[in-house]
Amino acid sequence: MIEMHGVGVTYADADAPVLSGVDLAIGEGELALVVGRTGSGKSTLLRTLNGLVPHFSGGTLHGRVVVDGRDTRTHRPRDLADVVGYVGQDPLSGFVTDAVEDELAYGMESLGLPADTMRKRVEETLDLLGLAEVRGRPVADLSAGQQQRVAIGAVLTTHPRVLVLDEPTSALDPLAAEEVLATLQRLVHDLGLTVVLAEHRLERVVQYADRVVLVPGDGRPVVDGTPVEVLSDSPVAPPVVELGRVAGWRPVPLSVRDARRLAGPLRSRLAHADPSSRRAREGAREGTSEGRTVAACADLVVSYRRVPAVRGVSARLSAGKVVALMGRNGAGKSTLLKALVGMVKPASGTVEVDGLVPSRLRPGALLRHVAMVPQVPADLLYAPSVGLECEHADRDARVRPGTTLAVFRRLSPAVPLEQHPRDLSEGQRLSLALSIVLAARPPLLLLDEPTRGLDYTAKHRLVEILRDLAEQGHAVLLATHDVELVAEVAARVLVMAEGEIVADGRTADVVVSSPAFAPQVAKVLAPQHWLTPTEVALALADTSAVTP
Amino acid sequence: MRAEHLVTYPRNLHPGAWWLWAVALAAAASRTANPVPLLLILVVTAFVVAARRSSAPWASSYVAFLKLSLVVVVVRILLQALLSTGAQGPTVLFTLPALPMPANSGLKLGGVVSLEAVLQALYEGLQLATILCCVGAANALGSARRLLRYVPGALYEIGVACVIALTFAPQLVTDAARVRAAHRLRGRNGGLGSLRRLAMPVLEGALERSVDLAAAMDARGYGRTTDADRVSRRVTALLVFGGLLGVCIGVYGLLDGTASTWMGAPMLASGVVLGAVGLHVGGRRTGRTRYRPDPWALPEWLVAGSGTVAAVTVFVDVHLSPADFVLAGVTDAPPVPLLACLGIFVGLLPALLAPPQPGPAIPRGPTGSHRSDRVEVVA
Numbered sequence: 001m002i003e004m005h006g007v008g009v010t011y012a013d014a015d016a017p018v019l020s021g022v023d024l025a026i027g028e029g030e031l032a033l034v035v036g037r038t039g040s041g042k043s044t045l046l047r048t049l050n051g052l053v054p055h056f057s058g059g060t061l062h063g064r065v066v067v068d069g070r071d072t073r074t075h076r077p078r079d080l081a082d083v084v085g086y087v088g089q090d091p092l093s094g095f096v097t098d099a100v101e102d103e104l105a106y107g108m109e110s111l112g113l114p115a116d117t118m119r120k121r122v123e124e125t126l127d128l129l130g131l132a133e134v135r136g137r138p139v140a141d142l143s144a145g146q147q148q149r150v151a152i153g154a155v156l157t158t159h160p161r162v163l164v165l166d167e168p169t170s171a172l173d174p175l176a177a178e179e180v181l182a183t184l185q186r187l188v189h190d191l192g193l194t195v196v197l198a199e200h201r202l203e204r205v206v207q208y209a210d211r212v213v214l215v216p217g218d219g220r221p222v223v224d225g226t227p228v229e230v231l232s233d234s235p236v237a238p239p240v241v242e243l244g245r246v247a248g249w250r251p252v253p254l255s256v257r258d259a260r261r262l263a264g265p266l267r268s269r270l271a272h273a274d275p276s277s278r279r280a281r282e283g284a285r286e287g288t289s290e291g292r293t294v295a296a297c298a299d300l301v302v303s304y305r306r307v308p309a310v311r312g313v314s315a316r317l318s319a320g321k322v323v324a325l326m327g328r329n330g331a332g333k334s335t336l337l338k339a340l341v342g343m344v345k346p347a348s349g350t351v352e353v354d355g356l357v358p359s360r361l362r363p364g365a366l367l368r369h370v371a372m373v374p375q376v377p378a379d380l381l382y383a384p385s386v387g388l389e390c391e392h393a394d395r396d397a398r399v400r401p402g403t404t405l406a407v408f409r410r411l412s413p414a415v416p417l418e419q420h421p422r423d424l425s426e427g428q429r430l431s432l433a434l435s436i437v438l439a440a441r442p443p444l445l446l447l448d449e450p451t452r453g454l455d456y457t458a459k460h461r462l463v464e465i466l467r468d469l470a471e472q473g474h475a476v477l478l479a480t481h482d483v484e485l486v487a488e489v490a491a492r493v494l495v496m497a498e499g500e501i502v503a504d505g506r507t508a509d510v511v512v513s514s515p516a517f518a519p520q521v522a523k524v525l526a527p528q529h530w531l532t533p534t535e536v537a538l539a540l541a542d543t544s545a546v547t548p
Numbered sequence: 549m550r551a552e553h554l555v556t557y558p559r560n561l562h563p564g565a566w567w568l569w570a571v572a573l574a575a576a577a578s579r580t581a582n583p584v585p586l587l588l589i590l591v592v593t594a595f596v597v598a599a600r601r602s603s604a605p606w607a608s609s610y611v612a613f614l615k616l617s618l619v620v621v622v623v624r625i626l627l628q629a630l631l632s633t634g635a636q637g638p639t640v641l642f643t644l645p646a647l648p649m650p651a652n653s654g655l656k657l658g659g660v661v662s663l664e665a666v667l668q669a670l671y672e673g674l675q676l677a678t679i680l681c682c683v684g685a686a687n688a689l690g691s692a693r694r695l696l697r698y699v700p701g702a703l704y705e706i707g708v709a710c711v712i713a714l715t716f717a718p719q720l721v722t723d724a725a726r727v728r729a730a731h732r733l734r735g736r737n738g739g740l741g742s743l744r745r746l747a748m749p750v751l752e753g754a755l756e757r758s759v760d761l762a763a764a765m766d767a768r769g770y771g772r773t774t775d776a777d778r779v780s781r782r783v784t785a786l787l788v789f790g791g792l793l794g795v796c797i798g799v800y801g802l803l804d805g806t807a808s809t810w811m812g813a814p815m816l817a818s819g820v821v822l823g824a825v826g827l828h829v830g831g832r833r834t835g836r837t838r839y840r841p842d843p844w845a846l847p848e849w850l851v852a853g854s855g856t857v858a859a860v861t862v863f864v865d866v867h868l869s870p871a872d873f874v875l876a877g878v879t880d881a882p883p884v885p886l887l888a889c890l891g892i893f894v895g896l897l898p899a900l901l902a903p904p905q906p907g908p909a910i911p912r913g914p915t916g917s918h919r920s921d922r923v924e925v926v927a
Binding site: 050076077078080081082085089094095098101102111115119338343380381 | 605693697708711712715726727729730731732733734735736744745748749752753756757760761762763764765766767768769770771772835836837838839840
């Protein structure tokens with residue numbers, strides 16, 4: 001279905017090629033997963049499949065890409081619209097119309113299909129993707145999962161043979177992501193569609209993949225094979241594979257089910273090690289003594305117009321702890337963060353940070369008590385270079401010149417100062433935003449969805465940073481969908497639903513029993529309370545040290 | 549008879565019909581400064597909107613337009629009463645402290661405010677307000693966005709650009725609010741430099757989204773069926789713009805009433821013909837099709853027709869008895885032009901003749917289990 005022969009891509013005014021020498025053949029009805037670090041060229045690879053590279057992006061394409069017998073050299077993206085359905089990273093920015101039905105019909109209108117065919121296909125697609133109830137609604141009003149399904153439906157109506165998706169679940173909560181992935185699997189199995197998708201969160205998709213294409217970046221050759229082959233020694237791997245490596249399972253398991261069937265002996269080896277005692281010993285994560293209370297809210301209600309987004313929330317955050325805030329999209333997580341940083345005023349109840357009311361603080365003063373990195377870290381940035389950005393931040397925060405830069409150097413040592421913030425990787429940009437808000441050393445740090453677009457390496461770095469900050473006595477609250485990140489770093493988890501806090505407790509107690517929020521390792525080793533492969537590895541090292 | 553022709557069959561009326569109706573009423577309003585027909589037109593639009601608006605988000609836009617027209621009236625009165633010397637009459641309402649101005653400038657600041665000036669401003673403001681309300685009614689009943697779906701094939705690209713602009717404008721506002729909030733997190737609170745800081749991320753975001761959108765449209769086949777024949781494109785453009793020019797001059801001639809006769813109906817007609825030919829020629833080159841277009845059936849004709857009747861009656865009446873439309877003195881009671889008022893009442897008919905809005909879907913239990921339960925209970 002898809003053949004790539006010696007494909008190389010060099011963008012205009014770039015010194016080195018993004019991709020080179022890619023030879024790949026993806027058969028009909030396969031689900032191919034493209035993995036690799038941020039900026040390694042995954043998106044470029046996907047965009048060559050429908051000719052967006054080079055027809056739309058510019059640059060030079062070497063070699064040949066043939067999809068369903070059509071060569072992208074001679075076919076523009078629009079000429080491939082009935083063969084390749086391409087769904088970009090942000091579904092909302094790809095919508096041309098504003099109603100669901102019109103969006104589904106748009107592609108067919110462009111191809112000039114007859115009216116009765118369009119009518120029939122729209123109805124079929126609505127049913128296939130479970131969108132019938134929202135058919136007349138504006139796309140902007142839908143949930144993120146529904147929007148993603150509309151975006152998929154919008155390209156499906158032209159009956160393409162290949163579906164290409166760029167990070168389809170990165171913005172979704174775990175359940176919405178599963179919805180979308182289930183839909184994709186149905187398309188592969190029932191319709192024999194060929195699906196090529198790029199994804200950072202391997203733990204969500206790798207079990208569905210027939211083939212994994214690893215793009216290592218820097219123009220090194222692409223590795224391609226079955227998931228087991230590629231992931232056995234790939235630098236990016238989901239926790240279940242890491243657990244497999246730790247436990248020495250061959251072949252490595254790809255799904256919780258596979259791992260669980262192998263995990264009996266491991267569970268009995270670990271039976272005498274107590275995960276919580278170890279964490280208590282480490283102290284940083286679950287200090288037995290409660291730290292100083294940095295922020296507290298009581299009976300907090302925040303409403304937009306007459307819709308309450310946060311309903312009667314009481315919670316306190318103490319110094320030196322990382323707390324995770326979870327819950328589905330629209331549960332009120334972001335609103336709670338905004339209330340803590342004084343962006344929204346409570347309708348009733350109180351918020352206190354450092355003993356002060358954040359919504360009454362002037363921005364200059366606010367900075368010394370609470371810092372927040374918004375969902376799009378780039379919102380904080382505007383200067384033309386990293387160095388200037390740091391200087392401005394020093395002035396904004398009225399701290400000694402060089403303070404921000406010092407923080408940034410600690411978080412991200414190797415970035416040249418003259419680089420434009422736009423050219424940083426997602427992880428580096430997050431570090432820069434963090435350094436800016438942390439320059440004035442506020443006791444409370446809030447992060448809204450920090451792992452969006454981060455690869456595993458960047459995520460590991462973030463985990464280290466957050467642990468460091470907690471050790472230095474910052475209270476950290478992060479709103480996230482990323483269960484693996486929570487397992488790594490959070491001491492306590494708050495789960496929100498419908499604006500209320502429905503669970504509040506130690507991470508292990510809250511997530512292990514939850515089907516949606518349990519990390520993979522917990523699912524494999526339940527009822528034991530292990531959360532991450534690292535914990536298991538350390539425990540195994542302990543037991544083997546004791547046994548002889 | 550097909551169901552679309554029934555005026556009782558609930559469906560959305562073609563937005564084009566609403567716009568024709570509203571434009572006709574606006575045209576009628578533009579020909580008179582007499583407050584009686586103006587107020588009538590205003591009431592007619594409000595009544596029809598109240599009777600036939602849907603639950604869609606844009607349906608509440610009429611109120612926004614009504615508020616805007618009130619602002620227009622108030623501003624007009626304030627400016628005229630305070631700044632203009634020309635319109636002042638003998639009936640002095642009150643005298644404000646005045647600033648001296650050059651004698652022959654026609655301007656004043658403060659000073660005498662007379663009843664005549666206020667009334668004159670009120671009537672003139674009322675005309676503008678009525679026209680605004682007509683546009684508001686059209687937008688509330690058949691949103692501009694829905695109307696854009698019916699842009700003729702030859703103007704398709706312009707239509708798409710308008711739709712995208714309509715989506716992007718509110719998006720820009722949200723982005724700006726978000727970035728502003730983010731700047732607060734950096735410890736900035738406005739100031740001179742903040743505009744540049746605001747503009748950078750917002751514009752970058754907008755640019756990125758536009759590129760994404762363009763990629764998505766390209767990938768989905770935008771422009772695939774359009775043949776790029778240069779000559780036919782030029783001819784189309786020439787015809788369409790020539791036609792548009794003709795229509796503009798014609799409309800000006802008709803509405804102004806003082807221009808020479810050739811500028812009115814003949815110019816309008818030739819403009820329409822020219823434009824129609826252009827659109828037809830241009831429409832042939834696109835191979836696009838349209839998904840579920842609203843039908844144009846009897847109710848559409850009736851709605852558009854009722855507006856046209858109202859406009860034509862007003863035009864005819866203005867021609868027959870011009871005295872009824874000009875106020876002899878500003879303070880006199882305005883005359884009542886009977887024929888025109890009757891015509892405007894015809895414009896009220898869409899409240900009955902336009903099909904009613906479809907109600908919300910009635911939620912049903914899974915395969916009607918409730919009903920079977922009830923049957924069992926009864927049995």
